Amino acid sequence: MNLDQAFFLYFAAMIVVFSIVTITRKNPVYAVMALLVVFFHVAGLYVLLNAEFIAALQVVVYAGAILVLYLFVLMLLSVPREALGAAAHRRWPVYALVGGATTFEIALLLARSKFAPRPGPYPPDVVREMGSTQAIGTVLFTEFLYPFEVISLVLLVAMIGAIVLTKKWTPAQGGEEGR
Template identity: 45%
Template structure:
């Protein structure tokens, strides 16, 4: 059986299961953790589609920045039941160790046993090359330099505006 089909099935199962677990949990922090797991599974699916840039952006922007914002808001809510979450949960600890070992073995297998660039057609090689960060960066800084700089200035103006609006007036 092809390794890509197996990886797709595993990642799709993880994404579907984590999305169901995310919306069915009563604890908001646990839901956020399942959302992070879903983001990583989606990034893996993007890698299977040879969209490396989208996979990296998925991890950096969503699993990184957006989840930090979500968790910051959840911590500001100061719920009462959160302190009982991690008391004597041996089953969850062993499950987390099992999942971590499984992921480590899977990554080691992919690194040492797979050879994805073997027997590629020219169309497949062009598809892989078009999704790389180098190709996107080259297009971004040559053909789309002015829109990139305009969006940078708009983000800077929005940041300055947010700081001015949030500044407390000392009188």
């Protein structure tokens, strides 16, 4: 086992463990903090893959922006402790069994597979030479220009939706009683 594999195992194991912590905590603040750990370790995986730029984005966007947003929402809502309810659904053993069986099945199938893709136009040494930021910029605005533009529509729809679904209605719009 070389160093790369050792690091990969560490990052992967931490991601799995803290993902489970995230979904099993009763206190949402603990859950968000566990998620933070997950995000940092995902960034670690990106570094292992020679994608420093994406690793940095992962930390800035997910850990920096999205998680802070989560915490703000939690703070503003200030959910009373009693309202949090039980951390686990009462039928959780059934779900754990189904989930565990599926995971086992996927792991078994993957363990018996070989992944040997052809190297793409950007193998690690090319990326290292031109810098991963430049490489991403180049493909993003040439080869992936069209998807890049369509994704902006997805974001636009999300914004419209957030406003339409949450903005207070005026009485003329059938106003909201006691809400």
